[in-house]
Amino acid sequence: ETGVTQTPRHLVMGMTNKKSLKCEQHLGHNAMYWYKQSAKKPLELMFVYNFKEQTENNSVPSRFSPECPNSSHLFLHLHTLQPEDSALYLCASSQEGGGATGELFFGEGSRLTVL
Amino acid sequence: GQSLEQPSEVTAVEGAIVQINCTYQTSGFYGLSWYQQHDGGAPTFLSYNALDGLEETGRFSSFLSRSDSYGYLLLQELQMKDSASYFCAVGSSNTGKLIFGQGTTLQVKP
Numbered sequence: 001e002t003g004v005t006q007t008p009r010h011l012v013m014g015m016t017n018k019k020s021l022k023c024e025q026h027l028g029h030n031a032m033y034w035y036k037q038s039a040k041k042p043l044e045l046m047f048v049y050n051f052k053e054q055t056e057n058n059s060v061p062s063r064f065s066p067e068c069p070n071s072s073h074l075f076l077h078l079h080t081l082q083p084e085d086s087a088l089y090l091c092a093s094s095q096e097g098g099g100a101t102g103e104l105f106f107g108e109g110s111r112l113t114v115l
Numbered sequence: 116g117q118s119l120e121q122p123s124e125v126t127a128v129e130g131a132i133v134q135i136n137c138t139y140q141t142s143g144f145y146g147l148s149w150y151q152q153h154d155g156g157a158p159t160f161l162s163y164n165a166l167d168g169l170e171e172t173g174r175f176s177s178f179l180s181r182s183d184s185y186g187y188l189l190l191q192e193l194q195m196k197d198s199a200s201y202f203c204a205v206g207s208s209n210t211g212k213l214i215f216g217q218g219t220t221l222q223v224k225p
Contacts, residue, residue: 035215040123042214042215042217042218043158043202043215045212045213045214048212055211090157090158098206098211098212098213099206099207099208099212099213100145100208100211101163102145102146102147102163102165102204102206102213103148103160103163104158104160104213106157106158106159107157108155108156108157109157
């Protein structure tokens with residue numbers, strides 16, 4: 001496999017469930033990101049990891065919990081979500097800081113629906 | 116703070132030329148990027164301008180004016196497959212973040 005792979009592609013969960021989104025990159029990049037994409041809104045940066053260390057938490061509610069066990073894998077653990085959290089969650093990676101190079105490689109996203 | 120503005124929708128016909136503008140405000144500036152996203156797909160990188168001027172890549176060109184905090188994406192010889200959303204994004208040298216605009220939905224008609 002190449003590029004950035006996200007699973008699952010679609011997820012429906014109740015507000016009391018606990019689930020996780022997974023992201024894997026096969027590009028040898030050092031930085032990984034979670035973005036949230038809601039309809040009619042800009043992509044919102046949620047978390048940034050550089051060399052497995054979290055360098056950014058963009059005021060994200062604690063019901064979203066990221067985990068980066070190594071430079072190739074990134075998880076987003078979800079618990080007690082709200083219906084307004086329904087969105088497309090995009091994972092991305094870059095060789096170095098995305099702000100400096102402007103180039104991120106995105107996965108196809110996990111479409112989350114919270115009932 | 117940081118913000119970007121781009122038109123929400125643009126419509127053009129096949130074979131035409133279309134320009135999507137982006138104005139930005141940022142604290143510190145690395146460069147301006149453009150991304151394309153088809154329905155249900157991943158955003159894909161199109162271009163990056165760090166310096167003023169025009170960068171051309173095939174049918175797509177991107178322009179930047181740092182003094183005007185303005186850039187645009189130019190799509191020539193439009194094809195139906197160019198129907199997608201196009202996002203501008205600014206890299207901030209202060210925060211290291213890449214911040215995205217709201218996106219412009221381009222509809223190409225026959």
